[in-house]
Amino acid sequence: MSALIWGAVLLPLLLPLLVVLQLPARGLRLVLPWLPVPALVLALSYEAPWALHLPYLLLGASWGLDDVRQLMLLAASLLWLCAGLYASAYIRAEGLRRYSALWGLTLAGNLGLILSLDLASFYTFFALMTFAGYGLVIHDRTKEALWAGKVYLVMAIVGEMAVLSGLLLASHQAGSLQLASLPEAVAGAENGLWIFALLLVGFGVKAGLPLLHFWLPLAHPVAPTPASAVLSGAMIKGGLLGWVLVLPLGLPGYTGLGQALVVLGALGSLGGAALGLLQQRPKTVLAYSSISQMGLMTLLVGSAIAAPHQASLIVPVIALYALHHGLAKGALFLAVGLKWPDSGWPRWLGWGLVMLPGLALAGLPFTSGAAAKTAMKGVLQPDQLGFGLAHLLPALMAAGAMATTLLILRYLVCLRDTITTGYNTGAILAGWGGLTFISLLLFWWLPWPQVGELASLARLGSLKDAWGLTWPLLAAGAVAWPWLRRLRSGPQPGSHTP
Amino acid sequence: MSFASALPLLTLMTSLVAALVIFMLPEQRQGLRTLLNLTAAVVKLGLVAIMVAGVFRGEDYSISYTLLPGVEFILRADALSVMFAGLSAVLWLFTTIYAVGYLEGAPNRSRFFGFFSLCVASTMGIALAGNLFTFLLFYEMLTLSTYPLVVHRGTRKAVRAGNSYLAYTLTGGVVLLLGVAWLHTLFGDLPFAATGHFQQVDPALHGTLALIFLILITGLAVKSAIFPLHGWLPTAMVAPAPVSALLHAVAVVKAGAFGIVRVVYDIYGIEFAYALGVLEPLGWLAAFTILYGSVRALSQTDLKRRLAFSTVSQVSYIVLGVTLFGPIGTIGGLVHLLHQGVMKITLFFCAGNYAETLGVHRIDELDGAGRRMPLTSIAFTLGAFGMMGAPPLAGFVTKWMLGSGALASGMLWVIPVLVASTLLNAAYFLPILYRLWFATPKGWSQERRWGRLETHSWLLWPPLLTAALTVLLGILASAPFSPLSWAELVAAREYLP
Amino acid sequence: MLALLIPGLLFTPLALAVLCLLVNFRIGRLFSWVGIIVQVLVALGLWATVADQGGLYYDLGGWAAPLGIELRVDGLAVTFVLLTAVVASAAALHAGAYLDPRKGYQSYFWPLLWFLWAGLNGVWLAGDLFNLYVGLELISLAAVGLVALGGEAPALRAALRYLYAALLGSLGYLLAVALVYGSYGTLSLSGIAELAADHPPAPLILVLAALGLALKTALFPLHFWLPAAHGIAKSPVSALLSALVVKASFYIMARLWLEMGEQAGSIWLAQGLGALGAAxxxxxxxxxxxxSRLKMVVAYSSVAQIGYLFLLFPLSWGVATTTAELAQQGITLHLISHALAKAAMFLAAGNLILAVGNPQVSALAGVSRFLPFSLFSFGLAAVSLMGLPPSGGFVAKWLLLQASLAAGQWWWIGVLLLGSLLSALYVFRIFRASFLETGSDDPFYHPPRSLEVIPMALAVMAIGLGFVANLPLTVMALPVGGGVP
Structure with a gap:
């Protein structure tokens, strides 16, 4: 295990090293996709929580894995693997070296932060991911990319500072550097409100919390497609993981703040979708969709804080949801860079494969989304949560599903306007196809029975459940129908080039 | 005199003898001079390593000599002194290598390396001084031996910088002299001793002691460039790059900071100083300097000047750490003494490389330099991130310790200062990094080529090694004999049980 | 042993002086080398003897005090004898190479040097006021002659001015001596000290003596003659004048003060002298x-450094014994280190001017590159002069600071500290000029190594004094024992 965990963190760092050692571009392309493999193996071979103590490292580090982290690690390593495959063919020769180096660094940061049990390591990897991520965002160095990068960086640094201050205060309160000791310290602290706020805001920047989300729709469209995929699918989950690890989930005393977070989540969920509908570019639409989806996860976090007794149930669902969203959103992003067949059934098959992960996000039955939504519904029963806003949640979730459906339709429409015809290289097809495949099918074989009750929650129990999931989709489809019809007479596919 | 007690003297002598021999060497004996320099540096490193191991085992190396009735000249290796001596020994080696490469073919090398060694000898003396008097001796010697290095280029600008340097440091020295002499009149010879001397002092003297504290700190603040006594530092930038590196990382500013550490901990004693109420104002001043230096750095267009103002800001971290009452703050301050040295020397080495290889002095000329000089630029990037306090680099460890120390001593206001400083650091370092890596090269008119490598190999290795050290000091912060572990050792001895 | 040593100190210089009068420059130089060896050996021997056995009174020729000449051979005196031997030897060796033997009148250097040397030894050792006077006159006349050796009209003018000042000073001192003799009937210092304890001398005596000697010591504002004389003289001569000659009159003044000051002095006199020194x-x-001229810088620096010496008066009047002791130690060390440093500085300045061929400070550009050695001697001497550690000057300053603090006379602290900074101001002006780069070719004449080594040796001694300061201080503190026939 310890060899694997070292491999998981260090192997990605091999790539920057190879860049420095002047490995030719061909070699870089060969190495780039396989960096997350140890992490994937680590996630798949997980059985029970364990920790590795590294007393000499940083301020005395410990790394390890537990239930939540396993799912996060799984999502991240799968996504990075497929996106890596995609990137190895997608990135042009010019700038490949820089891109590879930053890719490795960002990946190391992303995986490392999932594996960290102590806050120094966590913060280290978090910062590594943030700073290296900047390079990925501005890779194309267009004016727009630079502006997006600037916004990203400024917000990220401010966020980092909030995180650092929060962690300092919390660890001082806890008298320990272990992440696991922080929630109680925050809950018990005299200035707990401050710490709470700092951590919320700090991680919120990364997680795209409403009003802290500005960088997200700017950065996603300008980054190279595989980078957008990991940004949206894996990196923003770093903020979510931060919340889950350090905020007082399951501890009493912050009902008010928890509810505020629920409201913020709802706002993000619906507002993000609403803004997304107004966008023109597919990646921007997806970015808003990410804000919207992160809103749902924020809502879950808020519920776990507002209803402490339910937290132990909610937290695994957050991880599950993150896994589902990461894979599906990754697949959607990767689809943006595809070349399309001229016509005929391959083209229709393509549309089908692109559409499915999107509908999964909206909760189409027999998809990962269905599992996630069902699980979510299961833990967000108003009568069990017991806080004031709880009874609004089912309606909200239905609205959310509708909004997501609309957003996905919008995405497809925008995508249709931008596609170009041509042939895809094998690696790009493998990356996109693999991720779609994993998101749609492999999801069901992923090793998550350990997550206790989650398994039962996630599988569709009855037809009623299926209906509960399906009607918002249909409703959304009905709403969008006239609009879609008008579009049929619009510009032909392929007439627009990006 | 046994070998053990002679160790501090021998350590001092290595560079002193090297200095004298180098002065005697004719200008053209370059090979011999280099050999001599490097041998002395390595020997010194070895001697310091022996002392470090010995001090860790609890041994005490000390040698003293009566200079005047009642005035002792003491060289002594305690935990704190070997910490600073270790820093000087390591960085001297790197800087020597760098300087040999940097000055290849330049005139006045005999003079340069002579004073260079003298400068390091003074720094060693400061590190190993066993009482205030001895400290003062070497402190002044440092002023003198650095002057020829600052004016080395002999241009009018360099000479003006030398003037300003002298005006500040000599005045500071005189003020310090007053403080030391006054203390001596009141209490006689005061050897540095953990927990200080004044626990049992007559309360009637407290006022006087506070005044003397003010005088001593004023004298020391000049070298450590605390606002408003920092003016000489940015002007001294005209010195050759290895000199700036040494000035900012090991020798001058650190001597001041180290002096403050000594006065607070080993003369007054942290507990007494705290009780006297002199720490908090010093802390405020340090905090102000931290922000002031950073704000000024923002508007500098010259790379070395920006780095200089960054030093103004960073050295005050050390002072801030010293004023935080509590072991964690102490650790933070002491660790930064070392970490800042390693990081800042990296940055100055790199700045020197850009100047030597591309002829670049201004920041806006750095566009695309990362592609032309990737290794140097990686080193610079690591140094800059370290300065910002980004993990897992050395600067993060310091910042974390300072933050924790501030909380432990209840000085909550330090946190916003640290945060603001980090933001400012990011604001003046990140644009440089952006230019290095992402901007399109515009070409350099004075570019020079050195074969296969991006620059002269003697210029390339030192920054790479110190950059690696920056990473290692952060990643392996808790390993035995790391600065952090050592600072914990020191801090454990400075507080009353 | 002693019977050999002391006459050796006084009579060999006189004999050599006469001998050298008769021969030309080169032969005089040869004689002088022998004389230097003798003097150094004798001075060392005497110093070692006193360090070993303590001070004593010595009756020259075996006649006791009222009739014969009584010498006071104490630690302080022998230390100064040794200092004289060192500095005068250095100056003489330097002069041997520096002066131009073809100019006939320069052969007078040797006799004048030896008269001066004899006079100095006489002053250090004299135990009575009259012999002090004789020594002082001998010194003054020899010194004036040495200044005049410069040869040109300005040198003669300066020498003449110096002569008037010296004569006027001697007159004041002679009047004081006469008054003392009138009131006490003895000229022996120890005798006067005994008598003065019961019958304080008239303040007029002290004022007259002080005025006369201050004029000779060039205390501000009576310093007008000094810069011209020291600046214009040949470098070895300047070295002698600044290092030793002005110290002789101060030495007499200090001796008188320490014997009689307690009774005859007043706080006004003490503080007044101190204030003039500070000014x-x-x-x-x-x-x-x-x-603008290098040697004038060094000459005015002497005026400043002499000022410190006068802090002896306020810091030893009406203060605790330990404080007065500190002040005396500090002043003594200052005197010694200034003598060494200033001699080194003048000699080094002479070398620099020789090399540059121009007496201006601004002509020094490039010196640091091509003449590092001479500049380095100058620099080391300057370190001591500025009172920066590690050097004799620093130790002296430290002791004076201690004394001022202990005496509670904080205003002198300001003077001491400000003085350091001001000295840095003029010293670094010279370095500044010499560090400027001119170009890559060497336009300078390179003086012979022997000329360069001498100032370096003196400068190293000035620095080294900082490490061995305890030694002279211990010797000085030795008690003065009984007489030896």
Whole structure:
């Protein structure tokens, strides 16, 4: 295990090293996709929580894995693997070296932060991911990319500072550097409100919390497609993981703040979708969709804080949801860079494969989304949560599903306007196809029975459940129908080039 | 005199003898001079390593000599002194290598390396001084031996910088002299001793002691460039790059900071100083300097000047750490003494490389330099991130310790200062990094080529090694004999049980 | 042993002086080398003897005090004898190479040097006021002659001015001596000290003596003659004058003060002298800063450094014994280190001027590159002069600071500290000029190594004094024992 965990963190760092050692571009392309493999193996071979103590490292580090982290690690390593495959063919020769180096660094940061049990390591990897991520965002160095990068960086640094201050205060309160000791310290602290706020805001920047989300729709469209995929699918989950690890989930005393977070989540969920509908570019639409989806996860976090007794149930669902969203959103992003067949059934098959992960996000039955939504519904029963806003949640979730459906339709429409015809290289097809495949099918074989009750929650129990999931989709489809019809007479596919 | 007690003297002598021999060497004996320099540096490193191991085992190396009735000249290796001596020994080696490469073919090398060694000898003396008097001796010697290095280029600008340097440091020295002499009149010879001397002092003297504290700190603040006594530092930038590196990382500013550490901990004693109420104002001043230096750095267009103002800001971290009452703050301050040295020397080495290889002095000329000089630029990037306090680099460890120390001593206001400083650091370092890596090269008119490598190999290795050290000091912060572990050792001895 | 040593100190210089009068420059130089060896050996021997056995009174020729000449051979005196031997030897060796043997009148250097040397030894050792006077006159006349050796009209003018000042000073001192003799009937210092304890001398005596000697010591504002004389003289001569000659009159003044000051002095006199000294420090330094010629800088620096010596008076009057002791130690060390440093500085300055061929400070550009050795001697001497560690000057300053603090006379602290800074001001002006780069070719004449080594040796001694200061201080503190026939 310890060899694997070292491999998981260090192997990605091999790539920057190879860049420095002047490995030719061909070699870089060969190495780039396989960096997350140890992490994937680590996630798949997980059985029970364990920790590795590294007393000499940083301020005395410990790394390890537990239930939540396993799912996060799984999502991240799968996504990075497929996106890596995609990137190895997608990135042009010019700038490949820089891109590879930053890719490795960002990946190391992303995986490392999932594996960290102590806050120094966590913060280290978090910062590594943030700073290296900047390079990925501005890779194309267009004016727009630079502006997006600037916004990203400024917000990220401010966020980092909030995180650092929060962690300092919390660890001082806890008298320990272990992440696991922080929630109680925050809950018990005299200035707990401050710490709470700092951590919320700090991680919120990364997680795209409403009003802290500005960088997200700017950065996603300008980054190279595989980078957008990991940004949206894996990196923003770093903020979510931060919340889950350090905020007082399951501890009493912050009902008010928890509810505020629920409201913020709802706002993000619906507002993000609403803004997304107004966008023109597919990646921007997806970015808003990410804000919207992160809103749902924020809502879950808020519920776990507002209803402490339910937290132990909610937290695994957050991880599950993150896994589902990461894979599906990754697949959607990767689809943006595809070349399309001229016509005929391959083209229709393509549309089908692109559409499915999107509908999964909206909760189409027999998809990962269905599992996630069902699980979510299961833990967000108003009568069990017991806080004031709880009874609004089912309606909200239905609205959310509708909004997501609309957003996905919008995405497809925008995508249709931008596609170009041509042939895809094998690696790009493998990356996109693999991720779609994993998101749609492999999801069901992923090793998550350990997550206790989650398994039962996630599988569709009855037809009623299926209906509960399906009607918002249909409703959304009905709403969008006239609009879609008008579009049929619009510009032909392929007439627009990006 | 046994070998053990002679160790501090021998350590001092290595560079002193090297200095004298180098002065005697004719200008053209370059090979011999280099050999001599490097041998002395390595020997010194070895001697310091022996002392470090010995001090860790609890041994005490000390040698003293009566200079005047009642005035002792003491060289002594305690935990704190070997910490600073270790820093000087390591960085001297790197800087020597760098300087040999940097000055290849330049005139006045005999003079340069002579004073260079003298400068390091003074720094060693400061590190190993066993009482205030001895400290003062070497402190002044440092002023003198650095002057020829600052004016080395002999241009009018360099000479003006030398003037300003002298005006500040000599005045500071005189003020310090007053403080030391006054203390001596009141209490006689005061050897540095953990927990200080004044626990049992007559309360009637407290006022006087506070005044003397003010005088001593004023004298020391000049070298450590605390606002408003920092003016000489940015002007001294005209010195050759290895000199700036040494000035900012090991020798001058650190001597001041180290002096403050000594006065607070080993003369007054942290507990007494705290009780006297002199720490908090010093802390405020340090905090102000931290922000002031950073704000000024923002508007500098010259790379070395920006780095200089960054030093103004960073050295005050050390002072801030010293004023935080509590072991964690102490650790933070002491660790930064070392970490800042390693990081800042990296940055100055790199700045020197850009100047030597591309002829670049201004920041806006750095566009695309990362592609032309990737290794140097990686080193610079690591140094800059370290300065910002980004993990897992050395600067993060310091910042974390300072933050924790501030909380432990209840000085909550330090946190916003640290945060603001980090933001400012990011604001003046990140644009440089952006230019290095992402901007399109515009070409350099004075570019020079050195074969296969991006620059002269003697210029390339030192920054790479110190950059690696920056990473290692952060990643392996808790390993035995790391600065952090050592600072914990020191801090454990400075507080009353 | 002693019977050999002391006459050796006084009579060999006189004999050599006469001998050298008769021969030309080169032969005089040869004689002088022998004389130097003798003097150094004798001085060392005497110093070692006193360090070993303590001080004593010595009756020259075996006649006791009232009739014969009584010498007071104490630690302080022998230390100064040794200092004289060192500095005068250095100056003489330097002069041997520096002066131009073809100019006939320069052969007078040797006799004048030996007269001066004899006079100095006489003053250090004299135990009575009259012999002090004789020594002082001998010194003054020899010194005036040496200044005149410069040869040109300005040198003669300066020498003449010096002569008037010296004569006037001697007159004042002689009057004081006469008054003392009138009131006590003895001229022996120890005798006067005994009598003065019961019958304090008239203040007029002290004022007259002080005025006369202050004029000779060039205390501000009576310093007008010094810069011209020291600046214009040949470098080895300047070295002798600044290092030793002005110290002789101060030495007499200090001796008188320590014997009689307690009774005859007043706080006004003590503080007044101190204040003039302080003014000398400030004005002299400032003037030194303003000079454009190198040697004038060094000469005005002497005015400043002499000023410190006068802090002896306030710091030893009406204070605790330990404080007065500190002050005496500090002043003594200052005197010694200034003698060494200033001699080194003048000699080094002479070398630099020789090399550059131009007496201006601004002509020194490039010197640091091509003449590092001479500049380095100058620099080391300057370190001591500025009172920066590690050097004799620093130790002296430290002791004076201690004394001022202990005496509670904080105003002198300001003078001491300000003086350091002011001296840095003029010293670094010279370095500044010499560090400027001119170009890559070497336009300078390179003086022979022997000329360069001498100032370096002196400068190293000035620095080294900082490490061995305890030694002279211990010897000085030895008690003065009984007489030896």
């Amino acid at each position: 000398g420090v400030v004005v002299g330094s400032w003037q030194a800063f303003r000079q």
